[in-house]
Amino acid sequence: MITDVHTHFWKLDHQGPPWTDGLGRVSTQLAAGAIDSVTAESYRRQVVPAARTIVFGLQAQASGIMVPNDAVAAFVREVGGQTVGFMSVDPTRHDAVAEIERCHTDLGLGGIKLGPIYQGTSPLNPLTMRVFSAAERLGLPVMIHQGAIFANAGRLADANPLLLDDVAIAFPELRIVIAHMGHPWVHEAVVVMRRHRNVYADTSAIASRPTVLATALSAAKEYGVLDKVLFGSDSPMVSADSAAAALARVVAHMQRFALTPVTDEELHAILHRPSFELLGIPAVTGTAAAPSACQGAIP
């Protein structure tokens, strides 16, 4: 069974500048207009062949994006199947911890999406640390964008995944997923993963940067953390199908040229990682028809 741990939900009216300016630049490389609004129908199409998915909005006042958590919860109900919703909270808002408790208790959202650089802050800011503390207390995994971004917000110095070493030291039971393997700081992400048993990373978005992805996979293998690399797409920017195909292409290239290549078995294991179990997310008994796993030529 393939799990996609990194998919987005948003509507047009959740977004403003500078987010939309950055997304405009991204979407010129993709199908313009096709990525600025996610519907249940487009989502189901985008996540094939994943049978399980994690979907989230983003709340980042500094970047001009505010997806209400109630809309994420409603979207999860509409999509059905084995899709789990994560809340997003902006640490710079005074009610961030109250919102986490509300989303956990009232909306049943199963984790937290953070992007401190999008949110104009640092993971080590006390405002962000109180979010990690609440997440650890409630047993909620955190998906964190700790890497470069397309929007003009925050400071790159605050986006280095190395900063998560201090977070993991302070909150050892907190499960953390470093989105995009911390691109371009993939070595920093990998050494944090090696030191902390509850720190993982996902492959989302970097499929379009094959050099970064190949470096990330080789580094993860050399540091012994390839088994903590989770499959993610970054839908709607990248569909799960094209993310899996790009992974396979990069691995095939590595098998010919890399000093530390990834084997077919290791690629299969990344795609079929039991990510819900690793992140402590209870299994969902789906009501709507979910796409079946292991289709076609995906290894």
Ligand SMILES: [Zn+2]
């Ligand atoms: Zn993303």
